[in-house]
Amino acid sequence: MDLKDLKNIWQSHDKKLDENIRLNNEILKKMNLDKTHHEVQRFSVTPYLGLIVGLLTLLYLGGFIYHHAGMLRFLIPAGLIASFALFQLLFSIYQTSMLRTINYEAPVTGIQKKLMSLSVSRIRYLTITRFAYPLLWLPVLIVALQGIWGIDFYDELNWQWFTIQISLGAAFSIFGIWLSFAYALNKIRSPFLHKLLENIATYDITGQNLITAAGYLAEIKAFEKEG
Amino acid sequence: MAKEMSADQEKFFTLILANKKIIYKICHTFCKDPEDRKDLAQEIIIQLWNSANRYDPQYQLSTWIYRIALNVAISFQRSESRRKKHFADSMISFPDIFVPESQSLSADENIAFLYQFIDQMDALNKALILLYLDDLSYREIAAILGISESNVGTKLGRLKQKLKTQFANLQN
Numbered sequence: 001m002d003l004k005d006l007k008n009i010w011q012s013h014d015k016k017l018d019e020n021i022r023l024n025n026e027i028l029k030k031m032n033l034d035k036t037h038h039e040v041q042r043f044s045v046t047p048y049l050g051l052i053v054g055l056l057t058l059l060y061l062g063g064f065i066y067h068h069a070g071m072l073r074f075l076i077p078a079g080l081i082a083s084f085a086l087f088q089l090l091f092s093i094y095q096t097s098m099l100r101t102i103n104y105e106a107p108v109t110g111i112q113k114k115l116m117s118l119s120v121s122r123i124r125y126l127t128i129t130r131f132a133y134p135l136l137w138l139p140v141l142i143v144a145l146q147g148i149w150g151i152d153f154y155d156e157l158n159w160q161w162f163t164i165q166i167s168l169g170a171a172f173s174i175f176g177i178w179l180s181f182a183y184a185l186n187k188i189r190s191p192f193l194h195k196l197l198e199n200i201a202t203y204d205i206t207g208q209n210l211i212t213a214a215g216y217l218a219e220i221k222a223f224e225k226e227g
Numbered sequence: 228m229a230k231e232m233s234a235d236q237e238k239f240f241t242l243i244l245a246n247k248k249i250i251y252k253i254c255h256t257f258c259k260d261p262e263d264r265k266d267l268a269q270e271i272i273i274q275l276w277n278s279a280n281r282y283d284p285q286y287q288l289s290t291w292i293y294r295i296a297l298n299v300a301i302s303f304q305r306s307e308s309r310r311k312k313h314f315a316d317s318m319i320s321f322p323d324i325f326v327p328e329s330q331s332l333s334a335d336e337n338i339a340f341l342y343q344f345i346d347q348m349d350a351l352n353k354a355l356i357l358l359y360l361d362d363l364s365y366r367e368i369a370a371i372l373g374i375s376e377s378n379v380g381t382k383l384g385r386l387k388q389k390l391k392t393q394f395a396n397l398q399n
Contacts, residue, residue, distance in 0.1 A: 002387055002390060003359065003383065003387050003390060006360060007362065009338060009341055010360035011360075014248065014361075017251060021251055104274055104278055104299060105283070105294055105295055106298075106373070107372060108301065108351070108354060108372045109351070109373040112351075115302060219349060220351065223349075223351040223374070224373070224378075225378075226375065226378050
């Protein structure tokens, strides 16, 4: 049997399809055709939300920095949050511009490559933001207390507690990012730790989603390659 | 009460009706599970509707449908969250867009072997073999998949070899 034989089988199957399948018109009519829930739409709300949140945060922080010029103890936390908001804004701009280039009428490999690249960048972005939160909550607290209620966080500060919080936050963030980007799950030898990390992989702490998306991307590139 | 259909929707359903086989075959090639097939068929139809106003007449209508349907099917297959969602919803059964499927269709041993052979392939090779079996020219396949004509030839040659080996293994 070769491909031509398969083609013959397929063609006879095709003829049978003409006689044997019909469309369920009632279901078709009831379908909400404007409902879109395919892959592209999954991404479409997040970047716009990121754009709005990033812009509003930067606007607020701009005012805060202006009013606290020369007060380093407020400028450092505000600067940290502003850097993060700027990163969020730039990523959202990148994603929205990528989304504009995706239309399903284009050739399959090109669209699938774009979708996978979008997926990879989105996973990386989510990993970074997830692990940035333990570092950011303290600056957010300092800025929010001062900016909203006029309370100076440093007046009541216990330096020992502050140092522990900063160190733990930094350690957790750095370890988490390393774990995700180094595809560490495959490198972990302890079966117990492996199982534990696998169980919490829904949070992509182990970078499994990234491995999968990167794998698909490699698969598409290999398919495109001649020879 | 059922809503009145617009002229555009009527026209669109006529188009779907005329090309139902393409959608049916793609759904059967990319999904083994009947519930998944229903979801995929709906997603393809929705995406075709959403893209209808962007149809470029320089391409054949079938090329346009294949591109959209295959892009949706490949994304559908790759979406793990969907599989998880389906698992959660597996107790609920929705009506199928295609009715009724004759027993003679699924009972055909040759077709069963063919689907089994295709099922082992990755998503892009599934798309390639489907287009080949649907008797599209190398040029059309290349335009739909976005690869060169010579690459289509090379890949089909490899599939031929693979098929020979599999068939030989089956006989042994």
